Amino acid sequence: MSKEILNHKIIGEVEWAANGYSEDYFCEREFEFLGSLRKFEVDFVTYGEKVISKQQVNDYLYFMENSEKILKNVSQALLEYYLECYEEMALDERGFEEISSESELIPLLSKENDDGKTDIYPSIYIKDERDYIGMGFNCKWDDDNGIGIQIVDGEVDEIGGLDIVL
Secondary structure: OEEEEEEEOOOEEEEEEEOOOOEEEEEEEEEEEOOEEEEEEEEEEOOOOOOOOHHHHHHHHHHHHHHHHHHHHHHHHHHHHHHHHHHHOOHHHHOOOOOOOHHHHHHHHOEEOOOOOEEOOOEEEEEOOOOOEEEEEOOOOOOOOOEEEEEEOOEEEEEEOHHHOO
16 A cells, blocks of 8 residues: 655645555544544545545535534434434344434444554545535444435435445
8 A cells, every 4th residue: 555645735634545446635633523532534535636626625624614513413313313224124133222312322333443442433525526525434233334424514415325425
């Protein structure tokens, strides 16, 4: 995997990573989410081009300026989505419990990282040709598909599998 660092004049330090299936710019940012400060990976999807577009910069700045509101909307949508899945997928029969608060989502969205630490590792996808910002999460009730969320004008527009944002 080849890597190089770019110091973008607006975004700051981003890393170009080419790993065989994706060639994009990445950076990490921390946000308050579900009661704790958490690291989010921000993926500027460039499809192999080494350019972050003006639209991607604008979307990034919009997210940064509105992150508190956006992440509150996302956490509420995640809870509603889990409760829908709970009924539709008969999750109770698979050992999952019905929950009533956003904080109860934490173990359901968590995974173990390479260092053995278990936490939520969300991603933010900023694509040039899209009219939304995407967010991706792991989820224990649907390991194969995960969760994808499309955010339009700060509101959750669609939620489903990761494929809706990739």
